[in-house]
Amino acid sequence: MIKQINTPIPIPRRRPGRMVERERGAPTKDTRLLFSTLLDGRREETRSPGPAALYISCESEAGEKLSPQSVRRRVLNEVDLTKLGVEVTTCKPVDQKLLVVVTNNKERTVLSNALAKKGFTVTEGKSNSKPHLIKITRVDKSVGKEELLETNWKQNAFLRELTSWDKINSGFIPAFTKGGKQYDEVTWVVQVSKEVRKILIDSGSLNILLYRCKVEDFIDISRCFHCQQYGHISTNCKASTHTCGFCAGEHNTRECPGGMPHSPVCANCQRMGLPYNHKVDDQECPAYKKTLRKHARLIHS
Numbered sequence: 001m002i003k004q005i006n007t008p009i010p011i012p013r014r015r016p017g018r019m020v021e022r023e024r025g026a027p028t029k030d031t032r033l034l035f036s037t038l039l040d041g042r043r044e045e046t047r048s049p050g051p052a053a054l055y056i057s058c059e060s061e062a063g064e065k066l067s068p069q070s071v072r073r074r075v076l077n078e079v080d081l082t083k084l085g086v087e088v089t090t091c092k093p094v095d096q097k098l099l100v101v102v103t104n105n106k107e108r109t110v111l112s113n114a115l116a117k118k119g120f121t122v123t124e125g126k127s128n129s130k131p132h133l134i135k136i137t138r139v140d141k142s143v144g145k146e147e148l149l150e151t152n153w154k155q156n157a158f159l160r161e162l163t164s165w166d167k168i169n170s171g172f173i174p175a176f177t178k179g180g181k182q183y184d185e186v187t188w189v190v191q192v193s194k195e196v197r198k199i200l201i202d203s204g205s206l207n208i209l210l211y212r213c214k215v216e217d218f219i220d221i222s223r224c225f226h227c228q229q230y231g232h233i234s235t236n237c238k239a240s241t242h243t244c245g246f247c248a249g250e251h252n253t254r255e256c257p258g259g260m261p262h263s264p265v266c267a268n269c270q271r272m273g274l275p276y277n278h279k280v281d282d283q284e285c286p287a288y289k290k291t292l293r294k295h296a297r298l299i300h301s
Contacts, residue, residue: 228248
């Protein structure tokens with residue numbers, strides 16, 4: 001008699017740290033092309049404008065130019081930063097001036113006006129709605145903003161051969177990190193000057209503590225929740241009707257009458273004449289990949 005053996009069917013394992021569904025407004029995944037910078041998903045309308053810089057200087061009563069350290073002390077004594085409510089992310093000496101970076105252009109204007117009233121000479125950093133951003137992966141999460149800059153300079157001899165400390169100090173501004181609290185490593189997104197970007201991208205990686213950390217461009221693409229098109233957010237959308245992110249119909253995505261298991265339709269691919277049998281937020285979306293390539297060309301131009 002032949003004994004029957006029941007072989008269990010293996011259950012596919014979910015990749016660690018990967019979410020099947022993501023609530024609106026939650027952080028998106030990195031896309032392979034590079035925020036790595038092509039990050040694994042896309043950022044929609046969750047981020048405010050990027051960091052904004054001010055260069056501050058002033059003179060003593062005798063007409064002598066004060067050092068950045070003296071300027072810093074005078075700013076603290078004469079300007080009520082708490083009352084202004086500005087969030088300073090960086091404060092350091094650069095080219096005999098004090099560089100102060102706040103979170104956005106609105107805060108920069110508030111701080112600039114307050115400083116000017118107190119007699120400081122204030123120069124705004126060059127306006128750049130699309131700053132150069134790079135992504136540094138696998139950084140030990142114990143490394144903070146100041147440590148990231150100092151560690152890069154000390155542990156990577158090629159930087160000291162190709163550029164100066166002043167250029168790195170002013171052209172390398174850590175912006176924010178990505179990665180869950182449960183992980184020992186994070187991804188740092190850094191705003192860089194054109195010169196520093198080229199050096200770091202050409203190198204491809206950096207030594208940071210015990211890791212060899214990959215360096216790539218970071219591309220942040222907005223997608224409108226109203227019309228689903230790329231390049232703007234819903235508050236700036238000029239479309240008169242909603243476009244569904246699931247079926248491309250003229251209604252809000254959350255109010256889609258079809259839903260699963262009906263076949264999805266990507267509104268962006270449908271507009272471009274590309275295969276559209278997928279949701280608009282599919283990471284393999286042809287329209288999205290085309291937009292990524294376009295942004296990548298702008299960075300390298």
